[in-house]
Amino acid sequence: MNLRRKKEKRSKGGLTIAKRRFVLGITIPLLLYESLGIFVIGWAFVLMFYKYSSGRLGGPILGLGGTNPFVGIDNFIEMFSGKSVEANLFRVSLKNTLIFALAVLPLNLMITLPLAYLLESIGERFKAFYRTIYFLPVLTSSVGVALIWLSMYDPQAGWINAIIRLFGGTPVSWLSDPRAGFAGVSVAMWAVILAYLWQDYGYNMVIFIAALQCVPQELKDTAMIDGANRWQTFTKITVPLIRPTMLFVCVMTMLSSFQVFDIIQVMTNGDPGNQTQVLMLDIYKNAFRYQQLGWAAAESFILFLLVMGVTIFQMRLLRTEWEY
């Protein structure tokens, strides 16, 4: 009896030790990994209170102080009320980022949701084919996409202007004319938004397809029997049921729109006249071209607050009490 208990105890002890080892084996690397991330975020948080440049030696502790002086919240005050070129560029970039994100989100939804609905309604034989075709741009590198659109927008040799010429129209300098605009937004910004939408819409479309497939057919059939037409079924049955998915799509699209960088850097680098300069591009230029890491860190913090605020707002607006 005692022997059996001892054996059980030993085996339990062995299991506990193994569990502990496993937990330690997982936790320690995870903590190390997380501490790296926390250090980076912490470093950025510290930097935003300094006028810090990597080119200067600064003080003895991590280069802070000395020629990299502590400026408190001066960076933030300058951003919103200063007249320096950095402050002007920040405000322009912030405005452009908001324009970009607020234009991309509704346009994206207007394209992806109907397209997903259409794809769901076609025959099984063609579904996979169309899904692949529409998803291909998502798999293409942003730089590649930017270069393709850049060549299409070329004022002299691009095929968009070639078509305009063919019909006797006046060619447009799509990416370099600061005077051209539509609905209060520069043509260059619209051109970039179009390229971005083209690359990005396949992702949301696939998510919507998955959501639409989960909407029970019986509910739609019942609505039809009750006399609802297809539009009413779509707006009164389908859309409310996929609201959690819409929330996810809205949040993700907003997040990626606020962080747009590569496609704009390649296509315009912020031109013409800073009309396509967005926050991420401004942060990049300040950090790596002008070595103003303190300023860039402060801008990053503003971007973080902006993204967090918009995300919370969207979650409150679109949240549901239930989940299907």
Add this chain to the structure above:
Amino acid sequence: MKKILFVLVMASMLLAACGGSGQVSSNEKVTLRFWTHTNNAFNAGYDALITAYQTEHPNVTITRESFEYDLYLQTLQTAMPAGEEADIIQLFGTWTSQYFERLAPVPAEVMSVEKAKELFYAAPVGGFIVNGALYGFPQEFNCEYGGVLVNKTMFLAAGVTYPPQWKTMDDVVADGRKLVQKDASGMMSVAGFHFTSADPIAFSFLAGIKQRGGDYWNTDHTGFTFNTPQAKAQLEWMVNAVQSGIIDPMIFNDATNPVIDAFFTNKAAIGYIGAWAIAEGKTNFPDFTDEWDYIYLPPIQGKPVFVADSGWGLTVSPNSKNQNVAWDFIKFATTDPKNALSWNLASGTIPAMPEVAKSAEIAAQEPWVAKALDILPDGEYLGNMPDRDLVMYEIIYPRILEAMQGVSSVNDALATIDTEANSTFK
């Protein structure tokens, strides 16, 4: 007692051997890391110099690593604070004022500031001198002012006198108007005189201010003076030149059709650009078959005074354990006229040393340098700006381009440039 003495002698020898001054005997193996940005012509020149130096110093191995331009900047900015940079660093001279705290000053026994000023043109060496100390040696005269690529084939096809007989800048504009071509829709397909990229705009603007008797620096170089009668006269001239129809700044600017691309793809008959474009154009546009040349423009008025960046040169990391060997290589590469010449010929750049610029080899292989010999002594260093790239590319260029594009007035552009440029001092 003898034992103690022996221990002391041995200890002092050991300490001397471990000393961090980087003194090495001729037989001690030394490996140096050398960082450059990716430019095939430049790096071919560096590799030849490395081979020559290693032949003379078999104990020294120099390993060169190159980075794409943007990546190079990022690498310097992250490696320097970490003390991980290479022993020898290729640096654009004008950047020295931003990096000098992280660079080793040139030891007095290697060269004094006075000697360097005698050896090199004022503009190239100027950037490597910060607060009276020398931080490296220049290799090229980075002259973005006054040089233009001219397409002989287009001149002849348009019936314009070739070679150009320009006495004034108005003559250049007159020829530019004759060389413009437009397509059926009225869009400009060939610019007569393309000068609306960032460097030509900035450097012709600054040179124009100087040539008109003004200056963009205040007396003690603690601020800019861009809102002056001379600056206004120069900007008005530039805007008028654009409005005369020699170029459409909507289609021809840094974002769309920069000068080098436009010229070597037959979209510009006259292209305002530094001589560096010659080697790069030959390499990158092998299909370009038109006859062309590189010549210099007349001044806007008076003497051809101009300002120039301090071009690419070599510096040493203060963290290098072999600083003396690094300086020895740099001195070998940049101050020996024979070696400096070989690098300038390989890279197609204007020499930083007058002695090299005036050599028969340069005259034979870089004839555009011979044409520039008269103006090079008039070149002044741009000056140590708090942030040169910010002032040149985010303030002067876009504001002037906006004035040329008709988005803002000359007065507004100058006022904005003055305010924004002075804000960089804060």
